[in-house]
Amino acid sequence: MMLYVEDLSIQVRDKNAKTDTTLVYDVDLTMERGDIVGIVGESGSGKTLTALSIAGLLSRHNMERKGKIIFEGINLLECDRRVLRKLQGNEISMIFQEPLNSLNPLIKVGKQVEESLKIHTTMDKLERKERAIKALRDVDLDNPEAVYNSYPHELSGGMRQRVMIASAMIISPKLLIADEPTTALDVTIQAEIVNLLKTINKESGTAVLFISHDLSLVNTLCERVLVMQNGYVVESGICDDIFHHPKMEYTQKLVAAIPKNPFVN
Amino acid sequence: MKYVLKKLLTMIITLLAVSILVFFAFSLIPGNPAISRLGTEATQESIDALTHEMGLDRPVMVRFGEWVTGILRGDFGMSYSYNQPVMKLLSQKLGTTILLSLMAILLTVLLAFPLGIYMARNSDSKLDIALTTINQIIMAIPSFFSGILLTLIFGVTLKVFTPGAFVSYKTNFMGCLGYLFFPALSIALPKVTMVSKLLKDTALSEANKDYVRTAYSRGNRTKAVFYNHVLKNAMIPVITFLGMTFADIIAGSIIVEQVFSVPGMGRILLTSISGRDYPVVEAIILILAAFVVVSNLVVDLLYHKFDPRIHV
Numbered sequence: 273m274m275l276y277v278e279d280l281s282i283q284v285r286d287k288n289a290k291t292d293t294t295l296v297y298d299v300d301l302t303m304e305r306g307d308i309v310g311i312v313g314e315s316g317s318g319k320t321l322t323a324l325s326i327a328g329l330l331s332r333h334n335m336e337r338k339g340k341i342i343f344e345g346i347n348l349l350e351c352d353r354r355v356l357r358k359l360q361g362n363e364i365s366m367i368f369q370e371p372l373n374s375l376n377p378l379i380k381v382g383k384q385v386e387e388s389l390k391i392h393t394t395m396d397k398l399e400r401k402e403r404a405i406k407a408l409r410d411v412d413l414d415n416p417e418a419v420y421n422s423y424p425h426e427l428s429g430g431m432r433q434r435v436m437i438a439s440a441m442i443i444s445p446k447l448l449i450a451d452e453p454t455t456a457l458d459v460t461i462q463a464e465i466v467n468l469l470k471t472i473n474k475e476s477g478t479a480v481l482f483i484s485h486d487l488s489l490v491n492t493l494c495e496r497v498l499v500m501q502n503g504y505v506v507e508s509g510i511c512d513d514i515f516h517h518p519k520m521e522y523t524q525k526l527v528a529a530i531p532k533n534p535f536v537n
Numbered sequence: 538m539k540y541v542l543k544k545l546l547t548m549i550i551t552l553l554a555v556s557i558l559v560f561f562a563f564s565l566i567p568g569n570p571a572i573s574r575l576g577t578e579a580t581q582e583s584i585d586a587l588t589h590e591m592g593l594d595r596p597v598m599v600r601f602g603e604w605v606t607g608i609l610r611g612d613f614g615m616s617y618s619y620n621q622p623v624m625k626l627l628s629q630k631l632g633t634t635i636l637l638s639l640m641a642i643l644l645t646v647l648l649a650f651p652l653g654i655y656m657a658r659n660s661d662s663k664l665d666i667a668l669t670t671i672n673q674i675i676m677a678i679p680s681f682f683s684g685i686l687l688t689l690i691f692g693v694t695l696k697v698f699t700p701g702a703f704v705s706y707k708t709n710f711m712g713c714l715g716y717l718f719f720p721a722l723s724i725a726l727p728k729v730t731m732v733s734k735l736l737k738d739t740a741l742s743e744a745n746k747d748y749v750r751t752a753y754s755r756g757n758r759t760k761a762v763f764y765n766h767v768l769k770n771a772m773i774p775v776i777t778f779l780g781m782t783f784a785d786i787i788a789g790s791i792i793v794e795q796v797f798s799v800p801g802m803g804r805i806l807l808t809s810i811s812g813r814d815y816p817v818v819e820a821i822i823l824i825l826a827a828f829v830v831v832s833n834l835v836v837d838l839l840y841h842k843f844d845p846r847i848h849v
Contacts, residue, residue, distance in 0.1 A: 329750055361755030373747035377846060378769045388755045423845040439755070 274446060274479060275326070277301040279339035282321050282330070292336065296321050296503045299339075305446060308473055308480045310490035310511065312526065313500035319483045322500070323451045325349075326481065327366045328356045344446070361388040365440035369452040371432035375424040382408075382420030385439040392443060407438040411468060430461035437468065444476050451483045466493050488530045491515045499523050544837060548830045555826040556819075560604060563815045564597050570617045573813040591617065604816075608823070614816040618809070623820045627802065629705065631824065634801035636706055636713070637794065638787045638828075640721035645728040645782065652729065653736030657771075658763060660741060669734075676730040680789050684723035684796035691719055701798045720797040724789050728782050735778055740771040773844055780836030784829040 282296040296318040303309055311319040324330050325337055328348055341348040343364065348356060365388070368374040375384055386404040389395050395403070401420070408416035411434040424432055433453055440448055450469060454462035470493060473480050484490050490497050491511050499507040499514065499522065507520045518524045571587040572579065588594050607614055613623035656665045675683070692700040698716060706713040743749070744767050752762045794803035802821055809817035841847050 327754055329753055357756045357758065359756070360753065361757075366751075366754045368747060368751065370747060374751045376748040376752070376766050376770070378844060379766075384751075387752070387757070391756045391761075425846050436751075439751075 273302055273342075274305050274307075274344060275301070275303040275481075276342040277322075277326065277340065278342075280322065280325065280341060281338040282318070282325060283336040283338075285334045285336060287334070294503060296325075299498075299500075299505055301498060303447070303479050303481065306473065306477045306479055307496070308470075308482065308494045310482045310484060310494035310497040311500060312484055312487050312490050312497060314485055316502070317500040318503040319500050320451055323366070323449050323481060323483050326447075327364055327449050328360055329366070358392070361440075361445075362392045362443050363445050364447045364449065365443075365445045366449040366451065367433070367436045367440050367453050370456050371429060371436050371453075372424060372456075374436055375432060377424055379423075380420070381422055381424060381427070381435050384424075385420070385435060385442060388439065388443050403442060404438070407442040408435070410441070410472075411435075411438045412464075413438070429457050430464065433457060433461075433465055434468070437465075437472070441472060441476070441478065445478055447479045447481065448472070449481045449483070452485070453482075454489065455485070462489065469493060486530075487515065487526045499526065540841065541838070544834050548834060551830050552823070552826060556605060556608070556823055557601075559819050559822050560601050561597070563819065564600075568813050569593070570813040570815060574617060604819075613820040613823075616809075616814055616817050618812045618814045619817075623816050626805070626817065627820060627824075629707065630800060630802050630805055632706060633713075633717075633799060634787070634790055634794070634803070637717050637721055637724070637790045637799060637801060638783075640714070640717055641724035641728070641786045641790065642783055644721050644725035645732060645786070646779070648725065648729045649732035649736065653733035653740070653775075654763075654768070656733060656737040657740035657744075657767075660737065672730040672734055675726055676734075678727065680724050680727060681792050681796050683726050684720065684793050687719045687723050688797065703797075703799055716797075717799065720790070720793050720799055723796070724786055724793050728786065732775060732778060732782065736771060736775050739774050740767050743767045743770045746770075769843070773840070776836055776839050776843060780833055783832040783836075787825060787828050 278300055280296060280299040280301075281294060283292040283294045285292055299318075299322050301309070301322075311322060313319045321330065325335075326341055326343075326348070330337065337349050339349070343359065346355060346359070348359075375381070382401065382404050385407055386400040389400045389403060393400075405416045405420055408419050413419050413431060413434050419427065419431065419435065424435070427435065433456075436453075448469075453469075454465050457465065466489060469480055469482070472478060480493075482490060482493055487497075494511050496509065497511045497514055498505050499520070501522045507514060507518065507523045514523060515527060518527050569584070569588065571584050571591060571593065575583060575587060585594075592600065604614060611624065613627075615621070616623050616626050619626055652668070656668055659665050678686075688700050691697040698719060703716050704712045740763075744763075749762060749766060752766045757765070790801065791803035791806060793799075794801040795807075802824075805817060806821050808814075809821070
């Protein structure tokens with residue numbers, strides 16, 4: 273098993289009130305290589321916190337995490353920072369909701385795409401550039417050389433998210449965590465990005481953990497899905513089953529909330 | 538390039554506006570330079586004669602025109618009270634003030650950056666809390682007072698330097714730098730506290746931004762995240778503030794020169810104002826304005842280099 277999450281709970285400590293608030297309760301999740309798993313839920317359901325803790329990005333100071341996150345035999349909740357850093361950007365990478373804010377505004381796109389190579393490999397400048405341009409081409413960006421030399425603000429929203437995907441995929445990680453990667457983009461580009469993630473998964477075998485509040489989007493991309501509400505996983509299983517035969521009331525509401533296409537009856 | 542030209546043009550317009558303002562302001566305020574020169578006992582005839590000799594009875598527009606064309610040739614006119622060309626009177630004093638200001642700027646940058654970076658990287662540590670408190674106190678001490686304290690501690694008690702024993706940079710450059718160190722330090726101290734606090738605060742707020750999370754997600758160490766990502770972004774407001782500070786430092790040096798008896802532009806500015814020696818005052822104001830404008834230009838260019846989002 274590549275990723276095995278058991279009884280993951282996340283608490284936030286309030287230093288002043290000296291109270292703990294639990295935000296995520298007992299999440300269980302397993303992923304094999306090449307899997308595509310979705311987590312759906314409204315905002316505040318704990319899906320992003322779950323994703324961030326798997327990526328090792330929750331601040332250790334005020335977040336208490338319990339349970340196990342075993343990635344390739346390593347417990348990410350207990351391992352050394354150095355061990356975790358070796359996995360980040362190398363075996364586990366992540367893309368985020370707002371591609372503009374997620375890129376450093378003062379650094380050229382190319383340098384940001386190849387940063388993981390700089391950290392995790394011994395490649396020289398030229399090799400890194402070559403790889404970065406290839407990565408940009410692989411996410412279907414036209415004229416990757418020009419993109420390499422531009423700044424984030426010079427690109428469109430869809431291009432920026434492609435850049436983020438290129439930077440996450442440049443070392444071919446085993447797991448790509450995508451936290452609402454299409455929420456900030458308009459609908460036509462959403463579909464392109466979802467298709468791109470699908471292609472990446474098929475071609476490189478990278479497993480994708482796809483976080484979204486949009487059940488229909490999850491349904492087009494994922495095989496399995498976890499439905500979260502108020503920090504609990506309320507339902508999980510094969511996407512088609514849950515989409516067509518939701519058992520829990522909350523999931524039924526989510527399915528009912530999907531807007532119908534007015535031109536198709 | 539077009540950007541630089543545009544900036545240069547606005548610089549010239551600013552300086553022209555300053556010169557108009559300065560010249561006409563001094564034509565409007567009460568007080569006749571001829572009377573200041575002759576004393577209040579002088580007869581009306583001798584005052585009129587001197588007024589005529591100084592050309593002060595001619596129309597103000599004519600005098601302004603002559604003054605501006607003179608400046609373009611590098612001639613700021615004659616000082617009323619010293620009977621010397623203003624340029625000659627100011628040249629060495631100007632050099633001293635510039636040297637003092639540059640040293641203060643250098644000290645500000647050299648002290649503020651390491652301090653700000655240290656406080657940002659170790660925020661909430663005991664040393665950071667102590668430094669923040671000390672910073673707060675120093676920030677509240679005006680330069681002339683810290684100048685007096687420095688003179689007392691390093692000049693009188695420890696005898697690191699001899700107060701009043703200024704040597705000109707023309708005769709002994711290193712000696713001059715040595716003497717100017719403490720004046721420069723007292724000008725720099727409050728600026729150091731402000732710049733380091735600003736750097737710390739912006740770095741800490743930048744550290745919460747999304748791109749920092751991305752940098753961590755690539756496996757960066759905290760140090761690399763700070764120096765490669767956070768610091769660059771935190772520099773932008775700091776550069777803006779530094780630009781304003783530079784202008785402030787030049788103005789501030791005039792007062793601190795008095796405390797350390799440095800024969801810079803400070804003293805001559807004060808005596809010229811009270812003696813109604815307008816050509817000298819006007820020249821000094823124009824030179825200060827030129828400094829402010831040039832330092833703004835440098836900041837704009839730096840800004841431009843740091844932030845690609847600012848368009849040419």
